[in-house]
Amino acid sequence: MPPAAELDHIDRAILRLIQRDASLSLAEIAKEVGLTPTPCWKRIRRMEQAGVVTGRVALVEPAAVGLDVSVFVAIETGDHSADWIDRFAATVAKMPQVLACWRLGGDVDYLLHVVVSDMAAFDAFYRRLTAEVPSLRKVTSRFAMERVKDTTALPI
Numbered sequence: 001m002p003p004a005a006e007l008d009h010i011d012r013a014i015l016r017l018i019q020r021d022a023s024l025s026l027a028e029i030a031k032e033v034g035l036t037p038t039p040c041w042k043r044i045r046r047m048e049q050a051g052v053v054t055g056r057v058a059l060v061e062p063a064a065v066g067l068d069v070s071v072f073v074a075i076e077t078g079d080h081s082a083d084w085i086d087r088f089a090a091t092v093a094k095m096p097q098v099l100a101c102w103r104l105g106g107d108v109d110y111l112l113h114v115v116v117s118d119m120a121a122f123d124a125f126y127r128r129l130t131a132e133v134p135s136l137r138k139v140t141s142r143f144a145m146e147r148v149k150d151t152t153a154l155p156i
Helices: 009-020 026-033 037-049 082-093 119-132
Strands: 069-077 098-103 110-116 136-143
Touching: 009 026, 009 037, 026 037, 069 119, 082 098, 110 119, 119 136
Parallel strands: none
Antiparallel strands: 069 110, 069 136, 098 110
């Protein structure tokens, strides 16, 4: 992946546009950044090949598909071995309710963002997580009351 310094102002403008709306046509993107379609496409392709652009997705409103409960789960473990870390990562990877999992420094080892339909679904998720992952010292769940800001766009 190229260093950020190798991305010029046009690359950054392209990234801002496609982060906001990946369905824009190549012609629309090119026009907006002041290029013709071919050099614009080459820039996008270069950024994809370099790993700057890692995918294109549709964003879905969770409540519109019945996933009304958003939970942030803080995990502290008593085992920091490579085997435990691998087992934990594999378990979390196969749980579709986990949107994001971050390994942290400090008093909490991992932070999960979990979405479920209701409290019963969260209870089932919690029971599965604690059954499949040994050596969990502390699992603390925080339930979101309101989504104030939620974006996938980086401040480029």
